[in-house]
Amino acid sequence: MSNYSKNDDRGKEVSISMKEKKNEVIGVLGSGDYGRAIAGKIASCGYSVLVGSRDPTNPQILELIKEKEGTVLVTQDEAAGADIVIVAVGCDHYEKLPLNLLKKKIVIDVANSTSPQPLSQPSNAENLQSLIPEAYVVKAFNVLSAYALENNVQQSAKQVPVASDWPTARQRILCLAREMGYTPVDNCALVNARQIEAIPLRLMPSWRRPLVVVAVLWCLQYLILLFKYQICGSLKSGEPWASVTFKHLALLNFNRSTAITALWTLTLCYLPGVFAAYIQLIWGTKYRRFPKWLDAWLKMRKQLGLLMLTLGAVHTCLGLAVWSGRYDPLVWEPPTVISTLVKYNETSFVTKNVTVLNSAMTLQGELFLTFGTLSMFITCLLGVTSLPSVGATLTWREFTFIQSKMGWMALLMGTIHDGLLGWGFSPKDYQVCSLPSGAQYALNFPLATILLKIPLLLPCVDAALQKIRRGHDRQKKRVVTVYPLTAKMPEKRRRRDVEDLLKYRDEKPPKPVLPQVW
Incomplete structure (x- = not known):
């Protein structure tokens, strides 16, 4: 007892x-x-x-x-x-x-x-x-x-x-x-x-920096889309500055900027891990703290992931609202144009072309929807397993498999989802203020992150990285050159070199510094 x-x-x-x-x-x-x-x-x-x-x-x-x-x-x-x-x-x-x-x-x-x-x-x-x-x-x-x-x-x-x-x-x-x-x-x-x-009076101290980062990204995307489609688009087409010019601000532009920010936020969750891996490979040890900016970035990955999940859910709901051939013609079969007589007044009719939208999607559209759904599903799984009550029931291997490997899978599928929409644009899109479409420039950041990750997957690189993370410390040994006692050199210099050699031989190795958990 x-x-x-x-x-x-x-x-x-x-x-x-x-x-x-x-x-x-x-x-x-x-x-x-x-x-x-x-x-x-x-x-x-x-x-x-x-x-x-x-x-x-x-x-x-x-x-x-x-x-x-x-x-x-x-x-x-x-x-x-x-x-x-x-x-x-x-x-x-x-x-x-x-x-x-x-x-x-x-x-x-x-x-x-x-x-x-x-x-x-x-x-x-x-x-x-x-x-x-x-x-x-x-x-x-x-x-x-x-x-x-x-x-x-x-x-x-x-x-x-x-x-x-x-x-x-x-x-x-x-x-x-x-x-x-x-x-x-x-x-x-x-x-x-x-x-x-x-502690009880704090207002989300760990969420302030991630919220600022995501808010700045979203506002940046929205301003770019506003400049491209509303301001430059109106000047190019000669449309008057009327309410019809800005009719897409509340829904279409909002949905586009939310989608791009969600993809970039998901990229921000995994890019610091790539930087950390390269730094450990360069240093050859895990017993050195990361730079402060990287350490702060690593610590806010959970908040960034949950914010990405929120943005992805908003994008999914808004995407369903605009899911038609009128808003996304690239993923639908071409519409049918028919000529018909339209009654103009009581005595006359006018021939007009009427566009009938097709309800069938193209292969590009089906793949676009499939990869987007899979990416959103995996992201939801990541969000659920990040809860302490759920994460406590998982082993370390299960948790890392979901958060790391499946997280990269979500990023890859989200990138493909965006790329399927971006491949159908032509160089004519650059005629508006010389800016690419949102679906095209949104791919730059995640593609660069994926390309940086690929060398780390090579067996030789991965083996060296895992060896370092298991505690191997690749340090360069200091070489002390000592002249033979019989060599012709000043007595003071010979004595100093001998003392340096004995000091180096007897000194104890430094104690390792505990790594920062990330």
Whole structure:
């Protein structure tokens, strides 16, 4: 049976078995949504939980507490008498609590600030510790919401940082978080609670750079298409500047720019891996960090992939809206033109040519649709397996096969999908502002990436790369030339060379630097 030790009032360690630990009573000061949620979660682990309220006779609160099995509604003074006390009230109400009853107890602070605070300012947990100097204040569970606690959202994948100046108390709460099904993270001293309290207030910090990159790419594509088809196209054809000139801005141009950006974003997911492989081959080692720009690029590949999945879904929906021979004549059989009499007025008819669109696709159109569907399907599979709950069920080989090999397959099929639409254009398309069609210039970036990947697939190159990634370090040995003692050379130089040789022979090899995970 595993043991747990904590400090008693005299500073000595007392051993407590796991069975005795389960008999501990945990108090929660606060009967609000969060207080009830964390009380119910802890009670489900086998603990007895006392929920302290300023009005324990309130029938509405009593009814809500009854729904949480293993919890009892009591006064705040009674809850403060528990072995571990969770302060589930806002920082503005700290002074209203029975602080004198919290001495020599483990006190967990779960409060968050309502707005981001500078790191130079003390955290809520530090303020609580200053109010109760004799208590063992621990910062924990503030990254969990009431909804997540009640519905077991992100259970095992959710990290719970814990900080405290009291090592024994910190270890006890780390154990409690693990029992609740979360992944505890030891953040050491209580001063680190400043960073912990800033976590819930962050607005997608890892998504900002990928969002900016994708937004800039999309705007660039949209402006190019606007310049080619609307501005230059109107000047070339002599159309008036009317609403008909810009009728395709909302749908056709939007769909084209979304499609190009999706293909380029998918390329951005795999190009940094190619650069990393070439750098490792040049360096001959994996024990050197990549340049900062490449390291940052590698770390945002997951976000880029999910953004690509979003763009691909939007392109698919918009593509269905414009899927007709009028918008994509290259993938449909040629239309039929018939001459017919059209009634002009009551007494006369006019002969007009009427174009009847064909409902059958060409071979080019069928391949275009097939490769696009397969690329979108594989991209969806990549997005699903990137979820922590799904990725945890896969072995490392399965995960890398899906994310790497099938990801490259998605990029190859997406490139073919775009190329099938681009091959039917003629040099006449360059007459409009001397710009190629969107389907043509969109191929440059992915084709260049695929060409860079091909040499890495050669058996000799791949074997050398895998050898380096297994830990082989190809370093150039330093050669020290020492003249024979009998040679005619200055005594100082001979002595210096001999000392260099002995120093080189006796020096220890440098310790390898752990590589950056990517």
